Amino acid sequence: MITPKILQGTRDFLPRDMAKRDFVMNQIKSVFVRFGYDTVETPAIEYAETLLGKYGDEGSKLIYRFHDNGGRDIALRYDQTVPFARLVAMNWQELPMPFKRYQISKVWRADRPAKGRYREFTQCDIDIIGTQNLLAEAEIAKVMAEVFQALGFKNVAIKFNSRRLMNSVLERLNIPREIQTIVLRTLDKLDKVGLEAVQNELNGVMEPAVATRLLTFLDSRGNNEEKIERLQTFDVQEIREFLEKSRLFGIPEGVLEFDPCLARGLDYYTGIIFEAFLKDVAIGAVCAGGRFDDLCGLFSEESFSGVGVAFGFDRLVVGMEQLELLKAVSLNAQVLVTYFDENTLPKALATLNELQRANINTEMYFEPTPLNKQFKYAAKKEIPFVLIVGPDEVKRDEVTIKVMKTGKQKTIPANQAASYLTGYTS
Amino acid sequence: MIRIAIQSKGRLSDASIEFLRSRGLKFEPNGRSLVTPCANRDVEILWLRSGDIPEYVNRGVADFGIAGANVLAEKGMELEGAEKMDFGFCKLVIAVPGDSGIHSVRDLEGERIATSYPIILSRYLQAQGIRAAIIPLRGSVEIAPRLNLADAICDLVQTGKTLSDNHLKPLVTILESQAILIKNQYVIPAKAGIFSELFPNQIPTSVGMTQKL
Numbered sequence: 001m002i003t004p005k006i007l008q009g010t011r012d013f014l015p016r017d018m019a020k021r022d023f024v025m026n027q028i029k030s031v032f033v034r035f036g037y038d039t040v041e042t043p044a045i046e047y048a049e050t051l052l053g054k055y056g057d058e059g060s061k062l063i064y065r066f067h068d069n070g071g072r073d074i075a076l077r078y079d080q081t082v083p084f085a086r087l088v089a090m091n092w093q094e095l096p097m098p099f100k101r102y103q104i105s106k107v108w109r110a111d112r113p114a115k116g117r118y119r120e121f122t123q124c125d126i127d128i129i130g131t132q133n134l135l136a137e138a139e140i141a142k143v144m145a146e147v148f149q150a151l152g153f154k155n156v157a158i159k160f161n162s163r164r165l166m167n168s169v170l171e172r173l174n175i176p177r178e179i180q181t182i183v184l185r186t187l188d189k190l191d192k193v194g195l196e197a198v199q200n201e202l203n204g205v206m207e208p209a210v211a212t213r214l215l216t217f218l219d220s221r222g223n224n225e226e227k228i229e230r231l232q233t234f235d236v237q238e239i240r241e242f243l244e245k246s247r248l249f250g251i252p253e254g255v256l257e258f259d260p261c262l263a264r265g266l267d268y269y270t271g272i273i274f275e276a277f278l279k280d281v282a283i284g285a286v287c288a289g290g291r292f293d294d295l296c297g298l299f300s301e302e303s304f305s306g307v308g309v310a311f312g313f314d315r316l317v318v319g320m321e322q323l324e325l326l327k328a329v330s331l332n333a334q335v336l337v338t339y340f341d342e343n344t345l346p347k348a349l350a351t352l353n354e355l356q357r358a359n360i361n362t363e364m365y366f367e368p369t370p371l372n373k374q375f376k377y378a379a380k381k382e383i384p385f386v387l388i389v390g391p392d393e394v395k396r397d398e399v400t401i402k403v404m405k406t407g408k409q410k411t412i413p414a415n416q417a418a419s420y421l422t423g424y425t426s
Numbered sequence: 427m428i429r430i431a432i433q434s435k436g437r438l439s440d441a442s443i444e445f446l447r448s449r450g451l452k453f454e455p456n457g458r459s460l461v462t463p464c465a466n467r468d469v470e471i472l473w474l475r476s477g478d479i480p481e482y483v484n485r486g487v488a489d490f491g492i493a494g495a496n497v498l499a500e501k502g503m504e505l506e507g508a509e510k511m512d513f514g515f516c517k518l519v520i521a522v523p524g525d526s527g528i529h530s531v532r533d534l535e536g537e538r539i540a541t542s543y544p545i546i547l548s549r550y551l552q553a554q555g556i557r558a559a560i561i562p563l564r565g566s567v568e569i570a571p572r573l574n575l576a577d578a579i580c581d582l583v584q585t586g587k588t589l590s591d592n593h594l595k596p597l598v599t600i601l602e603s604q605a606i607l608i609k610n611q612y613v614i615p616a617k618a619g620i621f622s623e624l625f626p627n628q629i630p631t632s633v634g635m636t637q638k639l
Contacts, residue, residue: 406535406557408535409536410538412574413574416538419559419561420561423559423560423562424558424559425552425556425558426552
């Protein structure tokens with residue numbers, strides 16, 4: 001016998017977990033769909049060369065890579081962006097341009113598992129490619145706001161910045177290219193470590209006077225307008241236009257926070273960048289992304305500029321658990337029809353058919369066992385109603401509905417079962 | 427020109443017509459036409475089913491309207507602090523057959539309640555922490571218990587005669603209603619001016635579906 005076990009950093013999800021995850025997933029999808037996003041799917045396995053070298057040195061080490069039975073060099077999907085770029089490069093002539101899609105699938109990383117870090121997890125992306133118009137950025141921001149609202153989060157911040165703006169600040173201060181990446185990473189930590197620590201760290205790589213000037217420009221105190229004011233001598237048109245288009249989209253005031261220090265780790269962003277947070281749950285960014293100039297550069301002569309974000313699906317689920325937004329999620333069966341004996345079975349199944357026709361999720365117990373056992377089954381499956389179809393009920397053409405939560409039983413004409421259950425208040 | 431929507435025939439129509447005429451508006455009684463212009467003022471009367479009045483005003487097809495608080499509440503319109511007019515009094519009550527075993531609101535747990543006001547009723551039940559099966563009916567709610575379609579009803583009561591005719595007794599009043607003057611929330615100042623000149627003592631309540639996000 002083999003001791004049953006699963007790889008560290010992977011998870012089994014039992015029905016209760018899956019009900020919650022499906023609920024969250026469907027809420028998110030419904031927002032994407034409302035904005036007209038279609039979806040695509042790519043294989044879980046790709047040629048290793050497709051994925052290698054796209055995620056920086058650190059990232060490449062974390063790619064699951066192996067040789068298959070035919071000796072091919074294979075890699076597991078590491079994120080959804082690179083396979084998407086490959087898909088676009090292969091199919092762009094078939095696709096409408098601008099092209100937008102959502103994509104939700106599992107990805108794999110050969111990482112050391114830790115709390116909240118998995119080897120197999122779900123990513124949830126939207127991207128718009130083939131347009132440079134900031135309306136695309138504004139739509140992405142609006143989709144984020146709508147997703148958070150659909151999930152029930154009231155207190156969110158969608159932070160944004162412009163890589164272009166940041167670069168022009170760095171250039172004005174003559175900060176050499178070699179250290180720009182370090183500088184951006186340092187600035188990105190401002191929220192976490194505070195001004196003094198950032199200043200100290202910057203002093204290590206540049207003149208303290210320059211560091212001070214840099215931090216004066218990028219001061220993130222005050223409201224959006226005040227922050228833009230401080231950067232007035234730079235080209236802030238992109239920021240203003242993005243904010244205006246977002247306003248026209250109806251993104252609530254105060255949700256969008258201009259953060260001049262926001263940098264995002266990845267190097268390929270070129271314009272507006274995003275990072276969104278739940279203010280009531282300390283789990284880091286729950287959605288992030290931005291504008292990239294050339295999605296398919298390594299796969300195609302064609303160049304596609306685009307903007308997109310990835311939602312941290314697992315973090316959103318954790319956040320909703322913590323804020324008790326998933327309490328009302330129920331398992332699938334709403335009604336259990338009891339199995340009394342072979343004589344009552346025809347009526348029981350007829351009732352089941354009728355309830356299912358009324359779109360009420362209904363199942364039948366599989367054995368003619370004592371009712372108590374059938375009630376226990378219903379309780380364990382969290383089924384709210386049990387429909388008792390016994391000999392007395394059949395004789396009078398009635399059914400007895402037991403409400404599991406209250407234990408109360410109600411006998412009504414059999415043909416009213418569907419309307420009773422449909423009208424039952426929550 | 428302003429447009430005022432009132433009920434074409436029903437509980438509120440006579441009183442609504444009387445109200446408009448009491449401020450000097452001259453117009454023909456409701457014939458077959460949906461719209462009647464006033465002879466003496468730049469006002470049009472829109473004759474509608476009571477349930478449609480909130481929607482017409484909400485969408486700005488009518489600038490003003492007279493509707494029952496019960497109808498507005500059923501449409502989910504926020505009307506806190508709305509000034510009430512002096513007519514159209516009625517109550518929304520839950521009633522049960524005279525020989526019913528239901529003696530208190532608690533006893534409604536799990537029972538069937540027939541009503542034309544499912545929204546108001548479900549809010550009430552929720553507030554009371556009671557779960558019951560709401561059986562939505564368009565009309566003739568009072569006969570539902572006799573037909574074993576419901577164990578209780580939730581219906582509008584003016585005199586109580588319909589209830590007693592059907593051997594029903596009131597259990598609890600869940601809404602006291604009267605006529606309310608409403609206006610479209612975006613009505614332009616010029617129209618609001620015409621209205622307040624005609625009806626100086628009336629403050630209409632703005633209606634609008636609560637805008638989400």
